Amino acid sequence: MADPKGFLTTPRQDWPRRPVEERVRDWHEVYVPGALLPIISKQADRCMDCGIPFCHDACPLGNLIPEWNDLVSREDWRAAAERLHATNNFPEFTGRLCPAPCEAGCVLAINQPAVTIKNVECAIADRAWEEGFAQPAPPDRLSGRTVAVIGSGPTGLAAAQQLTRAGHTVAVYERDDRIGGLMRYGIPAFKMEKRHLERRIEQMTAEGTKFRTSTAVGRDVDAAELRTRYDAVVIATGATAWRELPVPGRELAGIHQAMEYLPLANRVCEGDLETSPLSAAGKDVVIVGGGDTGADCLGTAVREGAASVTQLDIYPQPGTERDEEREPWPTYPKVYRVSPAHEEARDLRTAPLADTDARLFAASTLRFSGDEDGHVRWLHLVEVDEQRRPVPGTERDLPADLVLLALGFSGPDRSDGLIDQLGLDMAPSGTIARDQDFATNVPGVFAAGDAARGQSLIVWAIAEGRAVAAAVDRHLTGGPTRLPAPIGPYDRPMRV
Numbered sequence: 001m002a003d004p005k006g007f008l009t010t011p012r013q014d015w016p017r018r019p020v021e022e023r024v025r026d027w028h029e030v031y032v033p034g035a036l037l038p039i040i041s042k043q044a045d046r047c048m049d050c051g052i053p054f055c056h057d058a059c060p061l062g063n064l065i066p067e068w069n070d071l072v073s074r075e076d077w078r079a080a081a082e083r084l085h086a087t088n089n090f091p092e093f094t095g096r097l098c099p100a101p102c103e104a105g106c107v108l109a110i111n112q113p114a115v116t117i118k119n120v121e122c123a124i125a126d127r128a129w130e131e132g133f134a135q136p137a138p139p140d141r142l143s144g145r146t147v148a149v150i151g152s153g154p155t156g157l158a159a160a161q162q163l164t165r166a167g168h169t170v171a172v173y174e175r176d177d178r179i180g181g182l183m184r185y186g187i188p189a190f191k192m193e194k195r196h197l198e199r200r201i202e203q204m205t206a207e208g209t210k211f212r213t214s215t216a217v218g219r220d221v222d223a224a225e226l227r228t229r230y231d232a233v234v235i236a237t238g239a240t241a242w243r244e245l246p247v248p249g250r251e252l253a254g255i256h257q258a259m260e261y262l263p264l265a266n267r268v269c270e271g272d273l274e275t276s277p278l279s280a281a282g283k284d285v286v287i288v289g290g291g292d293t294g295a296d297c298l299g300t301a302v303r304e305g306a307a308s309v310t311q312l313d314i315y316p317q318p319g320t321e322r323d324e325e326r327e328p329w330p331t332y333p334k335v336y337r338v339s340p341a342h343e344e345a346r347d348l349r350t351a352p353l354a355d356t357d358a359r360l361f362a363a364s365t366l367r368f369s370g371d372e373d374g375h376v377r378w379l380h381l382v383e384v385d386e387q388r389r390p391v392p393g394t395e396r397d398l399p400a401d402l403v404l405l406a407l408g409f410s411g412p413d414r415s416d417g418l419i420d421q422l423g424l425d426m427a428p429s430g431t432i433a434r435d436q437d438f439a440t441n442v443p444g445v446f447a448a449g450d451a452a453r454g455q456s457l458i459v460w461a462i463a464e465g466r467a468v469a470a471a472v473d474r475h476l477t478g479g480p481t482r483l484p485a486p487i488g489p490y491d492r493p494m495r496v
């Protein structure tokens with residue numbers, strides 16, 4: 001802490017965003033390039049270097065936040081990068097994508113705006129790449145043990161990097177044609193440009209990790225046979241079985257799942273397609289589901305040139321302040337947040353809706369109706385109370401010729417046959433069952449990330465990848481491991 005009074009004298013300042021009219025015309029990240037560095041040391045100086053840093057506890061990775069805040073305030077970027085990478089394989093991913101439970105738990109947040117921890121993380125990560133501090137770290141010698149990691153999302157990548165660096169020979173199997181999981185074909189480029197992924201894949205390849213794309217285990221390779229070829233297998237296949245909306249009219253054309261829509265938009269950005277076959281251009285779009293996936297659809301539809309976009313949330317609009325009874329500090333509160341995509345949709349609205357939120361809260365879909373060609377044209381909704389009971393007289397109709405369902409995910413997708421071929425036990429929640437060592441019922445097979453935890457966040461996925469790597473290393477060597485395990489399989493976010 002270069003300035004012990006920094007938190008008293010410096011107000012919080014976030015990474016400035018580009019003007020809405022400019023950024024909706026491209027797919028680049030929403031932030032002003034280069035605008036973080038000039039402000040970030042002063043921002044890091046706001047950290048009070050608390051004796052008990054709750055920010056550190058609120059982060060599943062156990063990021064050494066006060067340490068790197070201090071190093072950034074002193075502009076010692078090399079040491080900051082070293083401390084950051086000590087707990088996080090991919091800080092440029094979390095620095096852009098994490099909802100930052102650390103900031104909700106920051107002691108400063110009790111009575112004033114939290115330290116901009118996520119921005120500090122991102123600045124260190126980007127600087128590490130620019131200065132060449134993020135060099136490949138191949139192992140000194142090989143163990144002679146082999147590991148197959150199935151799935152290349154943040155869980156699989158973190159597990160693979162940890163195990164490769166520990167000396168094991170690791171191959172990552174991915175059914176898609178590119179590496180990255182939901183960071184590749186789910187999350188849009190305006191939240192994180194794919195060049196960040198490419199750079200890490202190059203680093204991992206140089207360290208010795210092998211990647212096998214377009215290979216669905218269970219379909220293209222028999223899972224049981226793969227088990228016999230490797231000393232251990234890590235299943236990190238995510239939880240992408242989407243939830244349905246079983247209401248009348250669901251069968252109409254023009255109603256799609258978010259994860260049918262978002263990958264096509266991402267493929268346009270990758271240069272695979274000229275335009276998306278599901279493009280929102282010129283359409284009245286309604287997104288059903290108030291979460292982050294819905295917000296990603298919103299930002300994508302805006303960039304594709306939708307005529308109008310509305311997002312429906314079944315929950316009532318949350319307050320702007322933390323509910324101290326139900327979600328006291330340092331837990332992560334449900335409050336009214338305006339993401340960049342919400343800001344864009346709001347600012348682009350015209351009279352009579354100018355400047356209004358594109359979200360409708362406490363809104364439940366009753367049914368869809370369509371035209372004579374069987375294409376959706378209207379979404380019929382009703383307002384609901386806190387118990388989700390319809391409020392009489394509140395029915396209304398929204399024009400809708402593209403409807404996107406973003407209702408969350410129920411568990412791992414079983415269509416490839418991987419789970420059945422291995423004979424894996426499932427937990428009552430529908431995820432892959434595992435013990436306290438991340439081990440499944442099949443010897444030598446481990447499960448991690450969303451596939452075992454259920455739908456979660458990038459930061460938890462990286463923590464899962466690091467923790468499963470420690471368990472696999474113990475299994476392979478039969479002894480203690482030097483790899484860190486930041487979480488156990490049953491750890492959950494801080495709650496009251």
Ligand SMILES: Cc1cc2nc3c(=O)[nH]c(=O)nc-3n(C[C@H](O)[C@H](O)[C@H](O)COP(=O)(O)OP(=O)(O)OC[C@H]3O[C@@H](n4cnc5c(N)ncnc54)[C@H](O)[C@@H]3O)c2cc1C
Pocket residue numbers: 097098099150151152153154155156173174175176180181182183186187191215216217218236237238239240262292293296416418448449450451455456457458459461
């Ligand atoms: C649209 C969307 C936006 C999101 N935005 C954010 C965000 O901004 N911030 C955040 O923190 N979290 C976000 N999340 C959640 C986050 O992306 C996930 O929690 C995280 O990616 C889970 O990581 P994972 O590695 O466990 O699984 P995934 O990222 O789902 O990766 C699993 C991989 O396994 C592959 N696979 C599956 N089956 C097989 C098989 N049989 N053979 C070979 N490969 C297989 C899949 O193709 C996939 O690449 C978002 C989720 C979605 C859907």
Ligand code: SF4
Pocket residue numbers: 046047048049050053054055056065066069105106107108115117
């Ligand atoms: S809780 Fe906030 S002020 Fe305290 S050490 Fe962490 S970032 Fe700094």
